[in-house]
Amino acid sequence: MMNKPPQMMTRPPNEDFSLKETKPALGVGKTAHDKLTSTYDLVEQMQYLYVRVVKAKDLPGKDLMGSCDPYVEIRMGNYKGTTRHFEKKTNPEWNQVFSFSKDRIQSTMLEVVVKDKDVVKDDFIGGVLFDLNEIPKRVPPDSPLAPQWYKLADRKGDKLKGELMLAVWWGTQADEAFPEAWHSDAVGASADGLASIKSKVYLSPKLWYLRVNVIEAQDLIPNDKTRFPEVYVKAMLGNHVLKTRVSVSKTINPLWNEDLMFVASEPFEEPLILSVEDRVGPNKDEILGRCAIPLQYVDRRLDHRAVNSKWFNLEKHVMIEGEMKKEVKFASRVHLRVCLEGGYHVLDESTHYSSDLRPTAKQLWKYSIGVLEVGILSANGLSPMKTKDGRATTDAYCVAKYGTKWVRTRTIIDSPTPKWNEQYTWEVFDPCTVITIGVFDNCHLQGEDKPGGNRDSRIGKVRIRLSTLETDRVYTHSYPLLVLHPSGVKKMGEIHLAVRFTCSSLMNMMHMYSQPLLPKMHYIYPLTVSQLDSLRHQAIQIVSMRLSRAELPLRKEIVEYMLDVGSHMWSMRRSKANFLRMMSVLGGLVAIGRWFNHICNWKNPITTVLIHVLFVILVLYPELILPTVFLYLFLIGIWYYRWRPRNPPHMETRISCADNVHPDELDEEFDTFPTSRPPDIIRMRYDRLRSIMGRMQTVVGDMATQGERFQSLLSWRDPRATSLFVTFCLLTAIVLYVTPFQVVAVLTGLYVLRHPRFRHRLPSVPVNFFRRLPARTDCML
Numbered sequence: 001m002m003n004k005p006p007q008m009m010t011r012p013p014n015e016d017f018s019l020k021e022t023k024p025a026l027g028v029g030k031t032a033h034d035k036l037t038s039t040y041d042l043v044e045q046m047q048y049l050y051v052r053v054v055k056a057k058d059l060p061g062k063d064l065m066g067s068c069d070p071y072v073e074i075r076m077g078n079y080k081g082t083t084r085h086f087e088k089k090t091n092p093e094w095n096q097v098f099s100f101s102k103d104r105i106q107s108t109m110l111e112v113v114v115k116d117k118d119v120v121k122d123d124f125i126g127g128v129l130f131d132l133n134e135i136p137k138r139v140p141p142d143s144p145l146a147p148q149w150y151k152l153a154d155r156k157g158d159k160l161k162g163e164l165m166l167a168v169w170w171g172t173q174a175d176e177a178f179p180e181a182w183h184s185d186a187v188g189a190s191a192d193g194l195a196s197i198k199s200k201v202y203l204s205p206k207l208w209y210l211r212v213n214v215i216e217a218q219d220l221i222p223n224d225k226t227r228f229p230e231v232y233v234k235a236m237l238g239n240h241v242l243k244t245r246v247s248v249s250k251t252i253n254p255l256w257n258e259d260l261m262f263v264a265s266e267p268f269e270e271p272l273i274l275s276v277e278d279r280v281g282p283n284k285d286e287i288l289g290r291c292a293i294p295l296q297y298v299d300r301r302l303d304h305r306a307v308n309s310k311w312f313n314l315e316k317h318v319m320i321e322g323e324m325k326k327e328v329k330f331a332s333r334v335h336l337r338v339c340l341e342g343g344y345h346v347l348d349e350s351t352h353y354s355s356d357l358r359p360t361a362k363q364l365w366k367y368s369i370g371v372l373e374v375g376i377l378s379a380n381g382l383s384p385m386k387t388k389d390g391r392a393t394t395d396a397y398c399v400a401k402y403g404t405k406w407v408r409t410r411t412i413i414d415s416p417t418p419k420w421n422e423q424y425t426w427e428v429f430d431p432c433t434v435i436t437i438g439v440f441d442n443c444h445l446q447g448e449d450k451p452g453g454n455r456d457s458r459i460g461k462v463r464i465r466l467s468t469l470e471t472d473r474v475y476t477h478s479y480p481l482l483v484l485h486p487s488g489v490k491k492m493g494e495i496h497l498a499v500r501f502t503c504s505s506l507m508n509m510m511h512m513y514s515q516p517l518l519p520k521m522h523y524i525y526p527l528t529v530s531q532l533d534s535l536r537h538q539a540i541q542i543v544s545m546r547l548s549r550a551e552l553p554l555r556k557e558i559v560e561y562m563l564d565v566g567s568h569m570w571s572m573r574r575s576k577a578n579f580l581r582m583m584s585v586l587g588g589l590v591a592i593g594r595w596f597n598h599i600c601n602w603k604n605p606i607t608t609v610l611i612h613v614l615f616v617i618l619v620l621y622p623e624l625i626l627p628t629v630f631l632y633l634f635l636i637g638i639w640y641y642r643w644r645p646r647n648p649p650h651m652e653t654r655i656s657c658a659d660n661v662h663p664d665e666l667d668e669e670f671d672t673f674p675t676s677r678p679p680d681i682i683r684m685r686y687d688r689l690r691s692i693m694g695r696m697q698t699v700v701g702d703m704a705t706q707g708e709r710f711q712s713l714l715s716w717r718d719p720r721a722t723s724l725f726v727t728f729c730l731l732t733a734i735v736l737y738v739t740p741f742q743v744v745a746v747l748t749g750l751y752v753l754r755h756p757r758f759r760h761r762l763p764s765v766p767v768n769f770f771r772r773l774p775a776r777t778d779c780m781l
Contacts, residue, residue, distance in 0.1 A: 016480070016491075017480050017482060017491060017652070017653055017659075018480070019477055019478070019479060019480070019647050019648075019650045020477060020478040020494070021476065021477050021478075021647060022476045022477060022478050022496060023476065024044055024377060024476055024496070024498070025044055026041060026042055026043065026044060026375070026474070026476070026498060027040065027041035027042070027043070027045070040172070040173065040174045040375070040421070040423045041423075042373055042374070042375030042423050042474065042498040042499075042500060043173070043375040043376075043377055043421040043422065043423045043498065044377060044419075044421050045172050045173075045421075046101065046102075046103070046172060046173050046419065046421050047101075047102035047103075047170060047171075047172060048099040048100060048101055048102065048170070048171055048172065048173065048175070048178070048181075049076065049099065049100040049102065049105065049110065049132070049135065049168070049169075049170060050097060050098070050099050050167075050168065050169050050170075050171050050175065050177055050181065051074050051081075051097070051098045051099075051100075051110070051112065051166065051167075051168050052095075052096070052097045052098075052145075052147060052166065052167040052168075052177065053072045053074070053083055053094045053095070053096050053097075053098070053112070053164075053165075053166060054093070054094065054095055054147045054165040054166065054167070055091070055092060055093040055094065055095070055164075055165050056070060056072075056091065056092055056114060056162060056163065056164045056165070057090075057091045057162070057163050057165075058090065058091070058161060058162050058163060059090040059091070059092075059114065059125055059161070059162040060090075060125065060160070060161045060162060061090065062116040062118075062123045062125065063116075067088040067089070067090060068088075068089075068090060068116040068123075068125065069085050069086060069087050069088065069089075069116055069117040069118075070085060070086060070089065070090075070092050070114055070115070070116060070117075070125065071083050071084065071085035071086070071114075071115055071117055072094060072112060072113070072114055072115075072164070073112075073113045073114075073115055074098050074110070074111070074112050074113075075110075075111040075112075075113065076100045076105060076107055076110055076111075076184070077105060077106040077107035078106065079100055079104070079184040081098040081182050081184070083096050084096075085117045096182065097177045097180060097181040097182065098181060098182045098184075099177070099178065099181040099182065099183050099184065100183075100184040101183070101184055101185065102170075104184060105132070107132075108131065108132050108133070109129055109130065109131060109132065110129070110130040110132060110135070110168065111127060111128075111129055111130075112127055112128045112129075112130070112164065112166060113125075113126075113127035114126050114127065114152060114162065114164060124154075124155075125152065125160070125162060126152025126153060126154065126160040126161075126162055126164075127152060127153060127154075127155070128150045128151075128152065128153065128164060128166065129153075130168055135168050135169060135170055136169050136170065137169065137170040137171070138169045138170065138171050138175070139171065139172060139174065139175075140174055140175060140176065144167075144176070144177075145167045145168075145169045146167065147165045147166055147167040148165065148166065148167070149163045149164070149165050150163065150164050150165075150166055151163055152164060173421055173422065179198065179199055180198070182194070183197075183410065185197075185410070185411075185412055185413055186411075186413060195551075195552055196411065196442060196444045196445065196552060197395075197397075197410055197411035197413065197442065197445065198410055198552060199407070199408060199409050199410040199422060200407070200408045200550070200551075200552045200554075201405065201406070201407050201408075201424075202405070202406040202407075202408070202547055202550055202554055203404055203405060203406070204348070204404040204405075204406065204543050204546070204547070205265040205266060205542060205543065205546045206265065206266040206360065206404075207263055207264070207265050207346035207348070207360065207539055207542065207543075208263070208264045208265070208266070208300075208340040208341065208342065208346065208360050209261060209262070209263060209264075209340070209341040209344050209346060209360070209535065210237065210261070210262040210263070210264045210272065210295070210298070210338070210339075210340055210341070211259055211260075211261055211301075211337075211338070211339055211340075211341055212235050212259070212260040212261075212262070212272065212274075212336060212337075212338050213257070213258070213259050213260075213309070213336065213337035213338070214233045214235075214244050214256045214257070214258050214259075214260065214274075214334070214336060215255070215256065215257055215309060215335040215336065215337060216253065216254065216255045216256065216257075216334075216335045217231065217233075217253065217254055217276055217314075217332065217333065217334045217335065218252075218253050218332070218333055218334075218335070219252060219253070219332050219333065220252040220253070220254070220276065220278075220288050220289070220332050221252070221288065221332060222252070222278050222286070222288060223286060224280065227280075228250035228251070229250060229251070229252065229254070229278045229288075230246045230247075230250060230278060230279040230280075231246065231247050231250075231254045231276060231277070231278050231279075231288070232244050232245060232246045232247065232256075232276075232277060232279065233256065233274055233275070233276055233277075233334065234274070234275050234277055235260050235262070235272060235273070235274050236272075236273045236274075236275075237262045237264060237270060237272050237273075238270050238542075239541075240262055240263075240538055242260040242261075242262070244256045244258045244260065245258065246279060261527070261531055261534075261535055262535075262538065263346060263535055263538040263539045263542055264295055264340065265542045265546065268294070268295035268296050270295075271292040271293055271294045271295065272292070272293040272295060272298075272338070273290060273291075273292050273293075274290060274291055274292075274293070274312075274334065274336070275287050275288075275289070275290035276288045276289050276290070276314060276332070276334060287316070288314070288316075288332065289314025289315060289316055289332045289334075290314060290315060290316075291312045291313065291314055291315060291334065293312065293336075293338060295340070298338050298339060298340050299338070299339045299340070300339065300340045300342050300361070301339040301340065301341055301342060301343065302342045302343050302361050302363060302364060303343055303521070304343075304521065304524045304525060306337070307337060307338075307339045308337075309335060309336065309337040310335075310336060310337075310338075311333045311334070311335050311336075312333060312334050312335075312336055313332075313333050314332040314333055314334060340360075341360070341521065342359060342360045342361030342363075342364065343359050343360075343361065343364065343519055343520065343521035344359060344360065344519060344521045344522060344527075345357055345358060345359055345360065345518055345519050345522070346360060346535070346539050347532060347535065347536050347539065348536060348539035348540050348543055348563055349563055349564070350564055350567055351517070351518075353434040353436070353463055353465070353564075354433060354434065355401060355402045355403050355433050355434055355435060355436065356402075356403040356404060356429075356430075356433065357429075357430050357432075357433065357517060357518055357519075358429055358430075358519070359519040359521070364519065365429065366429060366508075367429075367505070367508060368427045368428060368429050368504065369428055369429065369430070369431065369503060369504060369505055369508045369509045369512060370428045370431075370471070370501060370502050370503040370504050370505075370509065371425060371426070371427060371428060371501075371502045371504070372402060372425070372426045372427075372428050372435065372466060372499075372500075372501050372502075373423065373424070373425050373426075373499070373500045373501075373502070374400060374423070374424055374425075374426075374435065374437070374497060374498070374499050375421070375422070375423045375497065375498035375499075376398050376400065376409055376420045376421075376422050376423075376424070376437070376495075376497060377419070377420065377421055377476075377496040377497060377498060378417065378418060378419040378420065378421070378495075378496045379396060379417065379418050379439060379481075379493050379494060379495045379496065380416075380417050380478065380493060380494045380496065381416060381417070381493045381494060382394045382396055382416045382417070382418070382439070382459060382481075382492060382493035383416075383459070383490070383492045383493060384416070385441035385457045385459065386441065386443065386457070388414070393414045394414070394415070394416055394441055394459075395411050395412070395413045395414060395441055395442040395443075395445055396411065396412055396415070396418045396439055396440070396441060396442070396459065397409050397410065397411040397412070397420075397439075397440055397442055398420060398437060398438065398439050398440075398495070399437070399438045399440060399554070399558055399562060400424060400435065400436070400437045400438075401435070401436050401437075401438075401562050401563075402426045402433070402435040402436075403426060403427070403429075403433075405426055406547065406554060406562075407422075407424045408552070408554060409422045410422070411442040411445070413445065416493070428466060428501065430512055431466050431467045431501075431509055431512060431513075432465075432466070432467050432512070432513075432517065433465070433466055433467075434463050434464065434465045434466070435463070435464050435466070436461060436462070436463050436562055437461060437462045437463075437464075437495065437497065438458065438459075438460070438461035438462075438558070438561060438562050439458075439459040439460055439461070439481055439492075439493070439495055440456045440457065440458055440459060440558060441456060441457040441458075441459060442456060443455065443456050443457065444456070455555070455557045456555060456557060456558060458483060458557075458561050459481055459483070459492045459493065460480075460481025460482055460483050460492045460493070460495070461481070461561070461562070462479045462481070462495060462497070462650065462651070463651070464497075464499060464648050464649075465648075465649060466501055468645070468648055468649055469499065469501045469648060470501075471501055471502060471503040471506075472500070472501075472502055472503070473500065473501075474498055474499070474500045475497075475498065475499045475500070475647070475648055476496075476497070476498045477496075477497060477647060477648065477650075478494045478495070478496045478497075479494060479495050479496075479497060479650050480494055480650065480651075481493045481494060481495055482651050482653060482658070484656075484658055484666070484669075485666075486663075486666050486667055486670045487663075487666075488658075488661065488663075488666065489653050489656075489658040489659060489661075499648070533568065540559070540560065540563055540565060543559060543563070544556045544559035544560060547559055569669075569673065571665075571668075571669045572662075572665040572668060572669070573656070573657050573658065573661050573665050573666070573669060574656075574657075574669075576657045577655060577656050577657040580655075580657065581655070599611050599753065600752060600753055600754075601756050602755055602756060608753065611753070612749075612750075612753060615746075615749045615753070616746060616749075619742050619745040619746050619749065620742060664681075664684075664685075667681075668685055701777070704775075704776075705775040705777055708774075708775040708776050709770060709771075709773040709774070709775055712773045712774050712775070713725050713773065714726075717774050718772075718773060718774050721769070721772065721773055721774075724769070725769075
């Protein structure tokens with residue numbers, strides 16, 4: 001039986017991947033007459049019942065020793081929150097806050113109970129009841145509600161020994177207690193996993209480029225003095241190792257004058273370690289000396305002026321009984337110029353959608369031009385990401401990254417339609433930057449945080465370029481969350497955002513459009529493409545490692561997804577998309593060429609006659625050419641203003657060639673590097689790549705042929721063709737000297753625009769002459 005070839009992957013016809021404009025009730029309560037206001041004006045208000053449990057006193061003893069192990073239990077219908085318990089303490093202090101979402105409250109009473117923890121069954125000490133209708137409302141900037149002492153009572157209402165200090169109030173997510181409070185949404189998380197559901201703000205470490213200019217070494221002492229040493233320098237910073245080339249001068253005073261570039265982060269915890277090594281054989285190197293340079297004492301350079309070079313003494317180390325021992329210093333030394341480059345921007349993102357373009361040194365920063373505010377409202381229709389207790393579920397949270405500031409919303413447990421309603425703010429220094437917002441599934445609710453353990457799953461992400469936003473306008477849209485899987489593109493849900501870009505100085509913002517995109521050091525002393533790739537890889541590793549060590553870790557898979565680590569990898573789909581983008585850009589030139597061809601062929605005689613008149617006017621009055629061109633561009637821009645984009649851009653499957661892609665191309669895109677596929681598939685892909693490269697080779701060869709024909713006009717490779725061209729140039733020069741330019745231009749234009757009855761279908765004489773010129777294709781093997 002023959003196997004059917006895999007079919008092209010197309011999206012379902014009913015799948016909606018478009019951007020939708022919404023009209024949420026931002027910054028107001030549920031009723032129009034609600035007097036509650038909030039500084040969170042880009043999110044919908046969410047009402048919460050807050051309970052602050054401060055402390056207790058004079059609790060009765062419940063064990064034989066007259067003491068107790070108290071804790072507090074807060075009950076609200078089916079929801080229950082619990083404080084930590086204390087051993088043998090009758091006057092405990094908790095100072096914990098609990099919040100219950102008003103949308104999920106199904107009770108009219110709040111019960112706060114103090115219990116004594118026991119092995120068999122916890123004993124009831126006493127409690128306090130609150131009627132929800134009697135609880136006061138509080139909205140910042142009002143001062144926090146002062147806690148009060150409440151006498152404990154039994155279930156019948158009779159007073160018992162002991163008092164409990166509490167504060168209970170209605171508030172919103174703008175309350176200061178909200179970020180650190182226990183939320184009723186967290187009932188599905190274990191005690192160890194509670195920390196992983198809170199919202200958090202992170203800052204990327206301050207990154208510097210470290211330039212190590214290895215100049216020379218002196219008075220090296222190789223162990224084998226009978227051979228010429230092959231010396232190189234190895235530099236190590238953290239886990240990153242770079243080497244110079246082997247010195248051409250094979251002496252004990254080798255020269256290199258070679259730059260090694262690293263990425264370093266503050267605080268500088270690890271020194272730069274350099275070792276001078278002699279290659280004594282294949283895969284066998286001998287250390288001639290090493291030195292350690294603490295980065296705290298390294299010079300910091302802000303511009304292109306060179307820093308002073310220094311000599312560093314080399315030391316030898318030997319291992320004695322498992323400990324590193326130093327030998328006495330000897331005369332060998334190495335000449336270095338080491339500096340921290342503050343004039344560069346350390347790229348950890350692609351320059352195509354970078355969120356920050358400032359140099360490292362704060363002294364070189366320009367003033368901010370505005371503020372970006374983002375309200376992360378909610379998500380709809382999220383796909384189930386895992387199975388819990390036999391049913392599919394999703395525990396979603398958002399991560400937003402702009403500049404060095406990362407934010408993480410709280411995790412909404414077990415909901416395909418989570419509502420976060422959290423608002424964040426960033427300073428903006430350049431309008432041509434991009435904010436990235438990703439949605440993830442939390443896989444650490446049970447506290448599993450082991451190396452190689454569960455990884456948080458990606459649900460999708462959105463990018464918004466600030467320069468496409470109108471200032472002071474609130475954009476409320478529902479963005480599709482699109483993810484490319486090996487089975488094809490899939491819509492994982494929608495995220496609802498409110499975005500506002502406020503400009504503080506219009507002149508400063510307009511001035512930014514005249515400035516270089518990157519700091520000036522990138523242009524004065526540019527780094528090579530390979531250096532930038534290596535340094536970006538180092539920067540991503542440093543950022544992901546630092547953020548994964550935070551109190552609430554922002555894990556490596558999250559950072560890498562937000563920073564688009566794999567964007568440089570080969571992809572047939574992405575190559576097609578880029579080719580079609582290029583053809584779309586050239587489509588305008590093609591359209592102009594077709595329009596001019598129609599003019600030359602008199603498809604519309606009236607238009608052709610008008611073009612003749614315009615041409616003659618411009619030839620007679622050449623000073624009108626440039627004003628006419630710019631006026632025409634101005635009119636086109638004004639005309640297109642009617643159809644300007646009203647919505648921010650979003651990820652499109654059509655542009656990405658993701659809605660109609662071959663399954664094998666997707667499998668190749670998701671393949672590991674190096675490949676893990678069987679040999680027959682690799683052979684098929686290699687043959688396919690050869691055929692594509694063969695076509696590209698032909699195109700490149702044709703372009704080279706045309707260029708070589710231009711060169712052969714004056715190279716006398718074809719003496720008859722060159723003599724004809726030289727004679728033509730002489731006659732043309734004489735004619736142009738004696739003929740006014742306007743006459744020549746008019747005659748040339750009339751000849752090009754002549755009527756079709758005066759044309760021939762055969763190629764023109766210049767084209768025939770050019771095609772007969774020799775190229776070097778006949779010299780190739």
